[in-house]
Amino acid sequence: MSSTLFIALPLLFGFATPLLSRLGKNALAYTSVLMQLSLLGLALSLLLAHSSTTVELISIAAPLGISFVLSTASLLMVLLFTLLMTLFSLYYLFQRRANAYANESKFFTLLNMLLAASIGLVLSSDIFNIYVFFEIAGISAYILSAYSKTALALESGLKYLLTGAVASIFLLFAIVLIYLHVGSLNLAVIAEQFQLLPYNVKLLISLLLLIGFGFKVEVFPLNFWVTDVYQGSTSLVNALFSGIVVKAYLFVFFHILYLFLPQGEFTLFLLYLGGVSMLVAEVAGLRQTNLKRLFAYSSLGQVALIFVAFAMQNIQAVQAAFFIVIAHSLAKFMLFLALASLEKTEQNMHIDRLKQIDSPFLMVMMFLAMLSLLGIPLFVGFVGKFLLLKSLAVEGMLTLLVMVVVASFIEAIYYFKLMGYMLHKGTRSEKVEVSLGEKMIFVSLGLSLLLLGVFPMSIAGFLQNAAEVLLDQTAYITLLVGG
């Protein structure tokens, strides 16, 4: 029952928001925090109690049913999502007055749908369910993106919608093909039989899946919409996009990949795709002066890095991928929240404005996040990057290694340009007040970056376990289908 709760609770809460908003002015914000906290508590309790992968089945009719698989890997993602969502709610609560949304209840509805869908993507073991959550997440994301109703926001929402629609067509077509040939939508069953399919069909399905998910996992050249969407959306929403949504897509894409193609037929192709994505994104970001767009480029780069790590398809690399996922989620989340704090007066900040802003606290916090993103030692970003590059080196993929390093260097160029602006010496006119609550959130995020970076061994075992589980196709099949 527990894993279903992760999806049911947010959905319930989401649809109950119109009612809750009537209870009082702040009721929604407080209850949201409460709800997220309870989800986080649930996830934590599961973590403590967790011993092996569990399956939960909600049976509808004999072949049809919704099954959720809660493995170490998916629990990790759920934990990350709920944690970020909790912090998000808290942040919203603390700076709500300054950043009130026109229609708060709708906003919360969408937010919770997004969360439910993201968790659903991670937990589902049925490809059609995945499609459904894919769509839910997509629809809520489109609306969230256009939520502020400015010209830019509407443009971004529309673009998001268009590309999302194209993506889902490809995905749906793939699912149809799969069902045609395998006769089942259960991931385990498909995985079992996928190897037996004719080569052309396999290729076609893989291609369709790649394109379908490719839009969502922001891989070059299907990531052209990302920067526009990030620019149009508010920073708060961006925090969720880059902290939660894209991670869920990444996870489910590679989950499916590992199940369908455990031998790694496409590994080399995907690796270079990831490498090229990273390079292109970083190079394109080099001259960007709009902060949100800049962070979008950086997100593209980082996601591509995660893509490379997952695509390696071995335990060390996947462990590294999880490290980068955590590092990137926390750091980008932090950056976008900081941006939200800075943007109280103005949307769409130009990089020059960093010279004016007088807020040492936010600056320091942004420094922490950026350094972690750049993979500087003592931050968790380093651990992920290091493990990934190490496994690249061990595998002898020197070209890719150099590609990733060069891309990291280019990323460093613009991040340090940003820092240069922040460190600019001169009078600073704009004072930005940061409330204590916000500070607590930033400090806790920053500390977690630092602590995980200094003591990575505290979670390394857990992550390794997750990686093993994620890569173990036979165990998955055995669990779901039975011997």
Next chain:
Amino acid sequence: MEFSLYGLSDIVLSLKVTALANFFALLIVLSTLTVLFIAPNYRLKRSFYLLFTLLVASLFLIVYAHDYLLFFIGWEVMSISTYFLLSFTLSKEALHKYILFAMASALSLFVAILLLYSTQHSFLYEDAKQSYLAMSDGVQQLFTLFMLIAIFIKLGTIGFHYWLVDAYEESHNLFTPFLSAMLSKMGLYALILFVANITQATYVLAVMGLLTTIIATFKAIEQESIKRLLAYSSIAQLGYIVTVLSVADGMGGALYHALIHTLVKLLLFINIAGVIYVTQKEKLSDLGGLIYKLPQSFVFLLIGIIVLAGMPPLGGFASKFMIYTALLDAKYLLLLAGVMFSSASAFIYVYKLIYGIYLGHPTHKNLEEVKEVPWTFLAPQYLLASLLVIIGTFPGLVIPYINRILGELNLTLLSFETIQTLITSYAQYNGFVVMGAFGGIFVLVLMMFMLLRSKAKKPKNRFDIAYCAEEPNEATHLHYGYSMGQELKRVGLIHLIAKNSSKYFYDFLAKQMQYFSEVVRKIYSGNLLLNFNIAVLFLIILLLWSLK
């Protein structure tokens, strides 16, 4: 002390106290103490000290690490904390330049150590040699390339020095001594580890070292800013070390020179920090004639430049002598000639430095009212100068310590008899006798000279000079030795050497990068139709390619 990290069995980290590490740790302690001595004169934010502490900690980590991963972590932390320390005073451009080079250094070091790891799955220094030998030829070259890029950037070897000069010039006067004395030494430490543990890379080091010494010396000659001049001098001095490390028995000379260079650069930078503190001027063209205002500082700078120029009888000659004989031993004769050539050229900037600040005429009215620098500046200079004099008198004093390091690295020991003498296979010299003879002769000549009947009288006015029967006054431009060396540009060969070619190169690189970025950015311009087309095309091409 070995331990594992990240809960992974295949990564073993280790900290170890070695004689080499102790040597560099000693230098760190010395630099930190002397630099902190002058700190009370400046009003600094608390965060400065916090970052400084972090920096020192990272230096210790670098030094005591016994595997390349910890070393890399220390390296990166050093770069970043230096970045924030520099950010207090550096302009945006200089700061960006610094950090880009630092990141390039760190990342190429990263690649190098990962390549090292890939063969034997170990980061430990002991396994480094085997790991290196296990690589294929191409990878070996790649590894050496990346490692040397990382080291060269930190050392500021010519071509990679683009960041260094600006960073030195604009850094806080408190921090510059440390920057020059310590941070560049970390590059040296890395190079020593590389040379001792992995491979000699003879020709690369020889060529780069020689180019560095010569070009940096001539660049130093044409500078007008004191700190820029000393920055180039630092580069040149480290060039000697790089050169001498290219020969098999060069380690002793390299360590010796590292010690001397640390001491002398601390002395010089603290000295000019004092001068800048009392005059608020940083250019040779704005100073002058301070000798009678700051006599003690003058003497310390004099000691500093004597050492820097490698003049007997002070410590500088001992290390130069070691370097020369090491090169001679290896029969690198033209290399030796080149090194001695640049050493002789160094006299120009050394003289320019002391002339521009202390000699000649004051260029501003307020220079005539300055007082001697505070004792907090003088105290560390007393310490450093006396150390240099002691080393000059007893050049063999540090040989046993260097021998301990050499023994640890399995290299040929230096011969050692008494602390007064320095012995190499080609020659020896007795520092005590040189110092004693010079002192004795000097005192005797001075005494006899003072006893002469001819009276020495001192004009009351500094304008009473033989000036072609004209009378100079305040407005006359009398202090122009600071621009000495400019005329050298008229010599074609030297003009060629001193061109700003690295600036052109990096500017070109940056410009090309920007153009490239401009092109790539078109993909993300938001034109959906174009994008879909590109996407489909790209995917089809890639797929066809990958399925072949």
Next chain:
Amino acid sequence: METGFLQEQKVLEGDLNSENSHQNSVDFLMNWFRKQSIFVLAYGTGCGAIEMPPTFTSRYDAERLGIRGAATPRQADVIIVSGYCSYKTLRRIIRTYEQMSNPKYLLALGSCTVNGGMYWDSYNTIKKLEDYLPVDMYVNGCMPRPESILEGFIALQKEIGEGKASSWQKYEENYEFYRKNQEAVLGKKVEPSYEADWYLYEGGL
């Protein structure tokens, strides 16, 4: 103390009356060395300078007498005022003379240095050099030939050897007199505008 004409007369006749010939052996030795080696400031002040190059080069070879040129007043023993002396040049000559170190001698060439010569009516030349600087030896003629100049040098050497050439002492003793005359032609702001007077020099190192 006499003033005006009386003082002038006294100054001019000073060396005639003084009995400087009693030198002790050290003085004698030193004067002998001074006599043997004479460094002449290479400074052509008037038209007579044209006679100096032949004096010092191959044709007349003053170096065989130990007489050679010096570039700066610091190194010179003798300054030659070669002919007429405009106010502008006088300013430089005085400065140069004061920068030379003791003992120093002044050799005046040509008639113009004696009484202004053909420049008697000139608005910007001095008449009598004696009024402004003490002269050890006159070589008259217009212009004196190199032979005469050499003769003058030999005579000067003789005086140096006997310890009689002491114009530099005379200049110090009667500084007020010379100064007054100098200011009369060069104006109050006569150089050296700073303390060239030796008694303002600090002693020692």
Next chain:
Amino acid sequence: MILFDLLFMLLVAYITGFLYYGLYRNITARFQRRLGPPVWQSFLDSIKFFSKEESISHGWMFYLGPVIMMSGAIMTLFFIPLFHTGESFKGLSSYGNLFLVLYLLVLGALGNALAVGASGNPFGVMGVTRGLSRLFALELPFYISVIALISVSGSADIVCIAASQTEWNAFAYPLLFIAALFSFVGMMGQAPFDVVGAPVEVYSGPASEFSGKFLALLMSQSAIFTFAKLVLMVHLFLGGASGFVELLAKSFGLFLFVIAFGAMYGRFKTPQSIDFLLKVPTSIAIVGLILATWS
């Protein structure tokens, strides 16, 4: 005993140096078709300057400059043995080596350069600038030759280098000798490399502010220093010396060559001389070095 040796060396150098200088002036005069001064004229000059009543000093650094220069010259002299055979008149050479001597050669000049700077005379500094600019170009061919000799003889000890010559190095390695001679002409301050003290250009350069006893000391050190440099060249290239006659003969021969060379040529400009030295003698020296050490 060693003190007596040193004193004697000093005396020899002083007398010979002044003698050579007198001869130099005399011979140059003969080149110019004049009689020239007597041989002891330089000595008389120096004593004359010592006996000046007063000397202008521009402060303690100025005062010490000539003293340092004199000390440098005497140090150079002491660390070069007079004879490469026998026991006596070795000076302090066993405590030093050729590298030390190479540095001592410039020690005095640099000390004096400080004094020149302290004097505040721009012409002096101009001369110093010229000297320093010329210095490195001057040293390069000399260094290359010396390095080649050290490498060939296997020791940086002057006595060993002198003793190891079966035939004179000048004949064994003529290219090295020629290159070193160019440098040596410059080191002796002779044309065409005499830009430093050029009297009519820079007011006699570094010496322009020195008067009286300072100048006298500079003249004396110049005499001693000249002798020391000549002895060094004799040991390096002309097979050393084992007796006074040999030493005087060889060194005077060398000296004669240098002054003849100087009397024949005009003066290079500073950049010209640097350019020339970096091109011609250096190339000769490099070829010489390669020929000498090729095995």
